[in-house]
Amino acid sequence: MKNRTFTCIICPNGCDIAVEYDDEGYFRCEGNLCPKGEKYVLNELTAPQRTISSSVVVDGGELPLASVRLNGPVPKDRIFDVMKEIRAIRLKAPVKAGTVLIKNIFGFDSDLIVTRNVEKKA
Amino acid sequence: MDVYRKGAWMMITEHRNVIIIGGGPAGLAAACALYDKGVKDILILEREPRLGGILNQCIHDGFGLSRFGETLSGPEYAGRFIEAVRQRKIDYITECTVINLDNNKCVTAAAQDGLKKYQADAVILTMGCRERPRGGLAIPGDRPSGVFTAGVAQSYMNLHNTMVGKKAVILGSGDIGMIMARRLTLEGAKVEAVFEILPYPSGLPRNIEQCLNDYGIPLYLSHTVTRINGKARLSSVTVSEVGRDMKPIKGTEKEWPCDTLILSVGLIPENELSLQAGVVLDGRTKGAIVDENGMTSVPGIFAAGNVLHVHDLVDFVSLEAEKLAEGVSAYLQDAGEGNQKTCAIDIQTDETIGYTVPQKVSGKKDVTVSFRPKFPSQNRVFEVYQGDRLLTRKTVRKAIPAVMLHIDIPAEKFVSEETVRVVSHEE
Numbered sequence: 168m169k170n171r172t173f174t175c176i177i178c179p180n181g182c183d184i185a186v187e188y189d190d191e192g193y194f195r196c197e198g199n200l201c202p203k204g205e206k207y208v209l210n211e212l213t214a215p216q217r218t219i220s221s222s223v224v225v226d227g228g229e230l231p232l233a234s235v236r237l238n239g240p241v242p243k244d245r246i247f248d249v250m251k252e253i254r255a256i257r258l259k260a261p262v263k264a265g266t267v268l269i270k271n272i273f274g275f276d277s278d279l280i281v282t283r284n285v286e287k288k289a
Numbered sequence: 290m291d292v293y294r295k296g297a298w299m300m301i302t303e304h305r306n307v308i309i310i311g312g313g314p315a316g317l318a319a320a321c322a323l324y325d326k327g328v329k330d331i332l333i334l335e336r337e338p339r340l341g342g343i344l345n346q347c348i349h350d351g352f353g354l355s356r357f358g359e360t361l362s363g364p365e366y367a368g369r370f371i372e373a374v375r376q377r378k379i380d381y382i383t384e385c386t387v388i389n390l391d392n393n394k395c396v397t398a399a400a401q402d403g404l405k406k407y408q409a410d411a412v413i414l415t416m417g418c419r420e421r422p423r424g425g426l427a428i429p430g431d432r433p434s435g436v437f438t439a440g441v442a443q444s445y446m447n448l449h450n451t452m453v454g455k456k457a458v459i460l461g462s463g464d465i466g467m468i469m470a471r472r473l474t475l476e477g478a479k480v481e482a483v484f485e486i487l488p489y490p491s492g493l494p495r496n497i498e499q500c501l502n503d504y505g506i507p508l509y510l511s512h513t514v515t516r517i518n519g520k521a522r523l524s525s526v527t528v529s530e531v532g533r534d535m536k537p538i539k540g541t542e543k544e545w546p547c548d549t550l551i552l553s554v555g556l557i558p559e560n561e562l563s564l565q566a567g568v569v570l571d572g573r574t575k576g577a578i579v580d581e582n583g584m585t586s587v588p589g590i591f592a593a594g595n596v597l598h599v600h601d602l603v604d605f606v607s608l609e610a611e612k613l614a615e616g617v618s619a620y621l622q623d624a625g626e627g628n629q630k631t632c633a634i635d636i637q638t639d640e641t642i643g644y645t646v647p648q649k650v651s652g653k654k655d656v657t658v659s660f661r662p663k664f665p666s667q668n669r670v671f672e673v674y675q676g677d678r679l680l681t682r683k684t685v686r687k688a689i690p691a692v693m694l695h696i697d698i699p700a701e702k703f704v705s706e707e708t709v710r711v712v713s714h715e716e
Binding site for chain 1: 302338345348349350351354355360361362363365368447448449450475476491494495497498499503601602687692
């Protein structure tokens, strides 16, 4: 039997979750205020996932950057690969929030989306 | 001479029902809620070129979980409120800095097309907050470049596409500092460590997890920067352990080479205008003393959001600003029920609680009191008394200063005009 504690990152409550588990699939959580906590811990033990936010360069815009984010989590160890993809993108103003820049990044159920409007420079 | 005549001499005072100072999350939410209550003659004055306030540079996600049930970035969260303001055709002026506010609700502002003067029936203060700068800490040492507050670094990187450094040390475990630790790491900088003078973190636990632990950035509690070293550019900081008295312990100094120091050492409500108007501030929050309607000590001047007290979640800023709309509209159409005066019953706290907002109530309405515990504790019982009578209580499994708490007091619970006290003890 193994014991670990986690701080859930799903919402600002940041529950401290104590988990008891073994390699045969036994798994018991304590301290989470909602079921999302249990799912988070299970993910952390098997395949940790994260979302990520950054920005991309915009040419001819009122701002030099448009913020972007993944709308779903990807494996934690692919975060820096995602950053590489993000850095390679260059957009032209105007840019609309919600635009999908990369659909299903690396085949995961996660799109890279623009999160702000950038109008053309006046 | 001509300009003088047109600009100042012949300046016409425009009348407005409500002037909102600041077009960030609080101002936008207050404007929409007021509009929906039937107060349509509203003008938002915003200093920056665009609405949205600080959310524009908060590109990380996690906003809106309680409000919209989904996680949004700052610009998206702001975008929804900006859209709501535009749909309602609420007036706003950007690049317009309010330079004076008097206790008669007369607002003077410097706009792109000159000086403006407004006479408002009610003024809503939603100016947000500022970061505590290096000067506020009095760290000894040199004055090289490379020392930034977290929000300034965030603005450089997220709005202006300018990297701030390659090797960073972060002082203070505030949320923005931790979020910048992650941001810097993602953009290729090395973040050596985060130092916190207190024996516990000042930011949210989830940020310690996802911004520091995820990237192997160590957090040192009870440590602080005691010297800044460098000629033109920062070359290192000296870090010392601090004792229980928060004073550096001699002999524990260690030098950390770095080219960038990020300060995340607290936010202070921006209340210069409030003071001009004679609004009485609370020494604990550094924001106005307000009643349950959000009204300050100056009748007709209201406040909400980070200008009132620094929030950890924007979702609560929006709620607070929306709630204030009720009080503002009651004030504007006063039916002689005492809505023109600030409420009289004080809310006090014991030494375990940092502050409450509001600080005053009428005893006639349901009230939600926001407060922060002064130190971390487990299974803490928070109680509200009036005299010897217990009005309500609430047990919190994990109470930490980083997380603002709320307690509801139903109107019928109030029994007298006596002072209300919020206290806490172990379960």
